[in-house]
Amino acid sequence: MDRLRFYLNDRLVEESGLSPTTTLLRYLRERAHLTGTKEGCAEGDCGACTVAVLEQDGKGAQALRAINSCLLLLPMLQGKRVYTVEALKESGKYHVVQEELSKALGSQCGYCTPGVAMAMLEACHRKDFDEPWKLDAQMCGNLCRCTGYRPIREATARVAGLNPVDRFSKALVQTKPEPMELSYAAGSQRFFTPATLEALWDVLDANPEARFVVGGTDLSLEVTKRYAEPPILVSLEALPSLRALEPRAGGHRVGATVSLTDLEDYARSACPPLERMLRYFGARQIKNRATVGGNLCNASPIGDLAPVFIALGAEAVLLSRAGERRLPLEDFFVAYRRTALQRGEILAFVEVPAQPAGARTIAYKVSKRRELDISAVAAGFRVVVDAQGRVAEARLAYGGMAARPARARRTEEALVGKPWEEASVEAALPHLDEDFTPLTDHRGSTWYRALVAKNLLRGFFQETLAEPAPRLQERHAATVQVR
Incomplete structure (x- = not known):
């Protein structure tokens, strides 16, 4: 059309x-x-x-x-x-x-x-x-x-x-939903909304330099603020398979074009750490259009979804005409605003596995405002404690601390095998300075970010003592709640 x-x-x-x-x-x-x-x-x-x-x-x-x-x-x-x-x-x-x-x-x-x-x-x-x-x-x-x-x-x-x-x-x-399929041209610009994966591969074969768009909450800023005119845009919004949002093998399959509003509704009972991060991801108007795939493929070091998904052990499921490719989500981010996506390939799903018994999980966002703001530091944590009270596994993922979302590997190693107690957490904290050397910018200084990263891990220990995956309470001041 x-x-x-x-x-x-x-x-x-x-x-x-x-x-x-x-x-x-x-x-x-x-x-x-x-x-x-x-x-x-x-x-x-x-x-x-x-x-x-x-x-x-x-x-x-x-x-x-x-x-x-x-x-x-x-x-x-x-x-x-x-x-x-x-x-x-x-x-x-x-x-x-x-x-x-x-x-x-x-x-x-x-x-x-x-x-x-x-x-x-x-x-x-x-x-x-x-x-x-x-x-x-x-x-x-x-x-x-x-x-x-x-x-x-x-x-x-x-x-x-x-x-x-x-x-x-x-x-x-x-109202009955009408087809969104579209092939539209005006001047030198083109906009495609394919309705099947086969049609998508055809469009990408013919237009390898095309840019993807769904919600537009990020790309549209280039239009309104930089007056950009991308020559070829391809929307994935009409592909029903990419809107999957369902339990799977004890975990969850989240389609790339799922809106953050829908994910928040789903996560409320299915995945409290995700709901916790999404509470302050952005305004209702933003979450109504912003998508999971858009946030991840933006590959911003301060993207809010990446740390919590990484902490939960999520996998990225990539699709192309050649078939399916999977990789751990932490490996999806390869450099500043760069992903592992190859030409002709899309992020189709994020799959979150069933969480281990004894897992304590949480997500944090620290920003200058409580609502509708960009993170200075974000974090997603999962620690698995065995029957003897020792740390069997630790996944500590941070945003805002490096050029890409990343795990604090040395800090994780310092925790594994140790009793899950305050002294072990305090002993592991100096390793965060080995894991990250954050930048100073208008959202926070190097010193501030390093201190916040440590305090979030302290808060995580305190907050999960009574409940392994606590939800936010009413009338809280932040995503950190230590009483």
């Missing part, structure tokens, strides 16, 4: 000739003249550009999700339904989210209000507000400054989970 086809506020839109790196935000304001959607940061931080998109969740059901339109490239909307703030008012009547926001006095200058209302709209149609922290997590991607957060939070609490009968609830029930 060489034309973009999607629904905007329930109206079918077909476009051709537009650059495939046109963001939805630019399209809405400049072409569709729907200027209720505002531009603030153009990098997914402020939430002013939030819209709602009807997407499939991890269980195959339709879900209304708040998304930053500044990070959505138009071809990513193929076959989908998009709603802007203009869609809230129906037949002259304001939507309940608008009414409650007004009653709570949650708007002052009004610039951020459309994005706030659209984030509240997702809350209105969610059915999983079973813990109070989810309310904060829903709205943390909307950085309203002028009224303060209290009235906005109060309004959100009133509408969360209402699921009213409106145009959105009808769309959730009546």
Whole structure:
């Protein structure tokens, strides 16, 4: 299909000739003249550009999700339904989210209000507000400054989970997923969304220099901030096999295109260390689009998923036309922002094995802000203690400490065979200085990172004394909780 086809506020839109790196935000304001959607940061931080998109969740059901339109490239909307703030008012009547926001006095200058209302709209149609922290997590991607957060939070609490009968609830029930398959060209740029693996291999054979994209929460920044125009983009979003998220042999198979929202929901009961890291991975708008494969293939030394997956002993499953290739996830990262992927190869799955008996596991993220921030240091730890109380295995993985996510091998060796007690941990800590020589940058100094790395291991020992894989508690200040 060489034309973009999607629904905007329930109206079918077909476009051709537009650059495939046109963001939805630019399209809405400049072409569709729907200027209720505002531009603030153009990098997914402020939430002013939030819209709602009807997407499939991890269980195959339709879900209304708040998304930053500044990070959505138009071809990513193929076959989908998009709603802007203009869609809230129906037949002259304001939507309940608008009414409650007004009653709570949650708007002052009004610039951020459309994005706030659209984030509240997702809350209105969610059915999983079973813990109070989810309310904060829903709205943390909307950085309203002028009224303060209290009235906005109060309004959100009133509408969360209402699921009213409106145009959105009808769309959730009546809409059938449409094909996302696309072969689109405009000028010298091309965008492909193959629907089968065979079609993907054909595209990659013909376009070996193509770049992959799914959620776009990282690549789109090159477009909005560096004005890049990648000539060939290939989306993996239409390949259903890559959305696998299921138990397997006592462990878990996680597809590369699984969104972080869906992974967080799954991990809540299935894998507490993953849920713990994902709590503060990013805002709801980011997690609704960001994917497991995107975070790992970015190969950033401060990517939050890598340390916890490495600690859990995960494997990367790579696919190409030639077949399947597997390697330990720590070997997937070969240098700064470089992976072991070969030409014509994709990261298809991450497989987490069953955890050994006696395993204590946890994940940590340290950043300047609690929410919507980049790690200074991240860590994933697993220690297996045998029946005699000695360390049988230690996997200590860190991010932010080297050019790539890596294990603290010398520190692990210092722990194995020793009693699992505070004195053994303290004796092993100096080996972290042998394992890593972190850099100084604007997120933290060498001294700071080295100290934090040690303190996280101390915290891990204390926090897992009572429970081997503790979940975060309500109203905590960080991912570290030592009482």
